[in-house]
Amino acid sequence: MSITQSSASLFTTATEEKEGAFNARYSLWIKEALDELPHSFTITDPFISGHPIVFASPGFLKMTGYSREEVIGRNGRAFQGPKTNRRSIMEIREAIREERSVQVSILNYRKSGSPFWMLFHMIPVFGNGDGRVIHFVAVQVPISGQKMRNGSGCSELVFGSCRREVCLGSYVHQERALPVECDEQELENWEHCEASESEKLKSAEAVGNVLSVLTRYSEFAGRLVCGKRSCLRVADCLSSSLVISLGRIKQSFVLTNPYLPDMPIVYASDAFLTLTGYKRHEVLGQNCRFLSGVDTDSSVLYEMKECILKGQPCTVQILNYSNRKDKSTFWNLLHISPVRNASGKTAYFVGVQMEASCKDIESKELRPETRQLSVVGAVRVAVRSSFMVTC
Amino acid sequence: MLKIKRVPTVVSNYQKDEASDESVGCGRNCLGACCLNGARLPLYSCKKLEKSGTGEKLVISHEAREPPVAFLESLVLGEWEDRFQRGLFRYDVTACETKVIPGKYGFVAQLNEGRHLKKRPTEFRVDKVLQSFDGNKFNFTKVGQEELLFQFEAGEDCDVQFFPCMPLDAENSPSVVAINVSPIEYGHVLLIPRVLDCLPQRIDHKSLLLALHMAAEAANPYFRLGYNSLGAFATINHLHFQAYYLAMPFPLEKAPSKKMITTVSGVKISELVNYPVRSLLFEGGNSMQDLSDTVSDACVCLQENNIPFNILISDSGRQIFLMPQCYAEKQALGEVSPELLETQVNPAVWEISGHMVLKRKEDYEGASEENAWRLLAEASLSEERFKEVNALIFEAIGCSNQEEELEGILVQPSGSVNQTGNRTLGGPIANGAASECLVLQ
Numbered sequence: 001m002s003i004t005q006s007s008a009s010l011f012t013t014a015t016e017e018k019e020g021a022f023n024a025r026y027s028l029w030i031k032e033a034l035d036e037l038p039h040s041f042t043i044t045d046p047f048i049s050g051h052p053i054v055f056a057s058p059g060f061l062k063m064t065g066y067s068r069e070e071v072i073g074r075n076g077r078a079f080q081g082p083k084t085n086r087r088s089i090m091e092i093r094e095a096i097r098e099e100r101s102v103q104v105s106i107l108n109y110r111k112s113g114s115p116f117w118m119l120f121h122m123i124p125v126f127g128n129g130d131g132r133v134i135h136f137v138a139v140q141v142p143i144s145g146q147k148m149r150n151g152s153g154c155s156e157l158v159f160g161s162c163r164r165e166v167c168l169g170s171y172v173h174q175e176r177a178l179p180v181e182c183d184e185q186e187l188e189n190w191e192h193c194e195a196s197e198s199e200k201l202k203s204a205e206a207v208g209n210v211l212s213v214l215t216r217y218s219e220f221a222g223r224l225v226c227g228k229r230s231c232l233r234v235a236d237c238l239s240s241s242l243v244i245s246l247g248r249i250k251q252s253f254v255l256t257n258p259y260l261p262d263m264p265i266v267y268a269s270d271a272f273l274t275l276t277g278y279k280r281h282e283v284l285g286q287n288c289r290f291l292s293g294v295d296t297d298s299s300v301l302y303e304m305k306e307c308i309l310k311g312q313p314c315t316v317q318i319l320n321y322s323n324r325k326d327k328s329t330f331w332n333l334l335h336i337s338p339v340r341n342a343s344g345k346t347a348y349f350v351g352v353q354m355e356a357s358c359k360d361i362e363s364k365e366l367r368p369e370t371r372q373l374s375v376v377g378a379v380r381v382a383v384r385s386s387f388m389v390t391c
Numbered sequence: 392m393l394k395i396k397r398v399p400t401v402v403s404n405y406q407k408d409e410a411s412d413e414s415v416g417c418g419r420n421c422l423g424a425c426c427l428n429g430a431r432l433p434l435y436s437c438k439k440l441e442k443s444g445t446g447e448k449l450v451i452s453h454e455a456r457e458p459p460v461a462f463l464e465s466l467v468l469g470e471w472e473d474r475f476q477r478g479l480f481r482y483d484v485t486a487c488e489t490k491v492i493p494g495k496y497g498f499v500a501q502l503n504e505g506r507h508l509k510k511r512p513t514e515f516r517v518d519k520v521l522q523s524f525d526g527n528k529f530n531f532t533k534v535g536q537e538e539l540l541f542q543f544e545a546g547e548d549c550d551v552q553f554f555p556c557m558p559l560d561a562e563n564s565p566s567v568v569a570i571n572v573s574p575i576e577y578g579h580v581l582l583i584p585r586v587l588d589c590l591p592q593r594i595d596h597k598s599l600l601l602a603l604h605m606a607a608e609a610a611n612p613y614f615r616l617g618y619n620s621l622g623a624f625a626t627i628n629h630l631h632f633q634a635y636y637l638a639m640p641f642p643l644e645k646a647p648s649k650k651m652i653t654t655v656s657g658v659k660i661s662e663l664v665n666y667p668v669r670s671l672l673f674e675g676g677n678s679m680q681d682l683s684d685t686v687s688d689a690c691v692c693l694q695e696n697n698i699p700f701n702i703l704i705s706d707s708g709r710q711i712f713l714m715p716q717c718y719a720e721k722q723a724l725g726e727v728s729p730e731l732l733e734t735q736v737n738p739a740v741w742e743i744s745g746h747m748v749l750k751r752k753e754d755y756e757g758a759s760e761e762n763a764w765r766l767l768a769e770a771s772l773s774e775e776r777f778k779e780v781n782a783l784i785f786e787a788i789g790c791s792n793q794e795e796e797l798e799g800i801l802v803q804p805s806g807s808v809n810q811t812g813n814r815t816l817g818g819p820i821a822n823g824a825a826s827e828c829l830v831l832q
Contacts, residue, residue, distance in 0.1 A: 377468030385638030
């Protein structure tokens with residue numbers, strides 16, 4: 001993908017890419033089947049940088065007022081706003097990090113800017129064969145606000161233009177009552193809005209329905225998914241939370257696993273793929289030597305190997321061969337370093353590539369060396385923390 | 392006068408025993424007048440404070456994606472990794488085993504035998520939160536310049552400004568970010584506001600705002616800033632904050648909270664519920680400055696009343712926890728059990744937040760939520776005392792919006808700690824002095 005493409009077309013291509021990745025997992029007509037469900041839900045892919053939404057149901061679009069193009073590729077945070085409770089945001093973030101389900105009331109905002117409370121119910125979806133999280137499914141059930149609470153009890157609620165009897169709750173007609181037409185200002189100021197039992201049941205039902213469709217269509221495609229992890233994640237598969245963290249790093253880098261035969265690449269950033277011109281599936285599982293060629297200095301390769309064996313960081317300048325259209329070679333200022341996990345032992349090696357021509361310093365930017373090292377630092381933080389999750 | 396003995400943590404390679412620190416010969420490339428000329432560091436000038444919108448329509452913005460690594464984060468991590476590879480740290484913190492303790496809160500324990508010096512403990516006075524700066528003792532003008540990463544300032548522009556190589560000019564009163572050579576986690580740094588002004592360890596409005604700026608600029612909820620007052624395990628009496636990355640929530644951040652009041656400037660103050668250390672949580676505010684000023688007012692009140700405390704700035708500067716404590720006092724009075732003392736864990740801000748660094752293997756192997764809770768509970772004020780302190784704080788916040796410039800030593804009546812010190816703000820204390828930090832059985 002050329003850097004000179006306009007941002008608009010970049011976004012469209014990105015949307016297609018994301019939808020493409022989704023389609024690849026399931027058999028044909030998955031989208032149509034999901035579209036038939038009445039619920040509001042979104043499906044996200046943690047293995048795409050930015051953890052974006054890859055599917056949004058018509059119910060979701062209707063509830064939020066956005067079009068499909070405006071939603072696909074966005075992260076779930078886009079629907080949060082200034083008055084969204086920070087604790088709820090943290091709960092969702094932690095559930096994603098720990099690859100588990102969560103059900104929490106949260107204030108979101110429509111396209112118009114108007115706030116609304118909803119019950120957010122999210123589950124991880126696991127791949128049956130490799131035990132990793134393929135997607136997160138999130139269901140949204142609007143909360144009517146019959147039972148609402150703030151930290152100090154109902155008596156301290158500010159009613160404003162709210163109809164008092166509705167806010168206090170007419171419990172007799174709970175099921176059939178209209179959503180509370182409260183002043184938006186008041187809605188935003190509620191500390192919390194508890195979902196009713198029926199709303200909670202609705203969310204569980206919706207989650208179940210979505211999961212059924214995904215399971216059925218994954219079965220047809222021969223790559224089953226399920227709601228529970230069926231086996232331990234295989235060794236060369238990174239956890240989704242680690243992948244999400246790594247996805248924040250915008251430079252070119254790879255992680256390799258020194259404990260697997262021939263030290264294969266287990267993670268490659270988008271920027272690496274752009275730099276080298278390869279596709280992700282072409283590089284995962286391969287040793288980095290595919291980047292070397294006829295004119296690559298073998299003494300440099302030897303130096304790298306020595307450092308890896310000694311577990312020391314090193315920087316080398318190496319001639320690499322790309323798979324870009326022009327099959328050009330480039331000088332790669334490569335920095336390699338061992339990375340430890342929470343046990344204190346080396347878990348991976350990180351390789352950060354920098355095209356030598358980029359060494360020219362732009363005065364307002366970080367020095368290229370600093371930027372290269374910042375990738376190493378960010379990877380260290382991500383790897384160390386990702387292994388500390390209690391299961 | 393109350394004192395305890397403890398081994399101070401070495402945060403700089405030039406930190407020495409208090410006793411032998413007279414001859415400050417140079418050639419170390421420090422920040423003293425001897426070496427300052429010609430010193431250069433990158434300068435990060437953060438963007439001007441924006442007022443947080445009220446009633447603004449939400450526009451899908453950069454928040455729409457999982458945010459990429461921010462510029463400041465790259466600067467911190469990149470410079471830190473550079474020092475890491477140059478061997479400036481006393482040990483490789485990533486080689487220290489760490490785990491989450493099973494339990495409701497998920498306390499984090501680390502086995503770190505290298506952090507604590509195997510040295511003779513030195514005496515620390517623990518009954519004075521305000522002590523004047525002593526140039527003869529170790530301070531941050533004595534660090535080697537290689538331990539400094541960059542200058543940091545609150546800018547006037549609406550954009551971030553970065554200057555890769557800016558001279559350190561005493562006239563500008565630069566604030567700097569330095570490494571902590573005994574890191575608790577990767578990226579552990581010190582923020583030293585107006586380093587050349589040699590401010591003692593006490594909170595003032597401008598400095599807390601600077602710290603808040605840094606948290607906001609880092610734009611990462613896993614990068615927190617912390618502060619220890621004197622008497623709450625600050626090692627060095629030269630104004631500084633600490634910060635590091637830990638990509639998981641602190642137990643303190645997970646504790647439920649109960650709202651108490653909202654100030655006129657929109658700052659919401661809550662108290663934590665069901666956490667071993669009684670704490671206040673400040674959030675919101677019509678602007679970041681309002682939030683910062685309210686917390687500063689509270690801290691000034693605590694300082695004037697000689698109450699040691701810790702601060703945790705969390706959630707990219709949106710949440711500030713204030714934890715008054717009395718562990719050091721209890722220790723000095725011999726009220727802490729020998730078992731707890733033997734772990735040599737001092738409940739400073741990170742420990743109170745739930746991150747415990749343990750020096751003995753048996754403590755690490757046997758780490759439990761119960762043990763952690765028990766240790767932290769010792770640091771907490773009692774229910775009664777906490778209420779009294781809150782009353783003081785609320786009055787201070789209501790009363791005063793301006794920073795009181797405190798010069799020199801605050802004159803205190805000598806004698807037992809049970810005296811409540813220099814009470815310039817009113818409020819009678821129920822039951823007199825004896826109710827301060829007693830553990831209620």
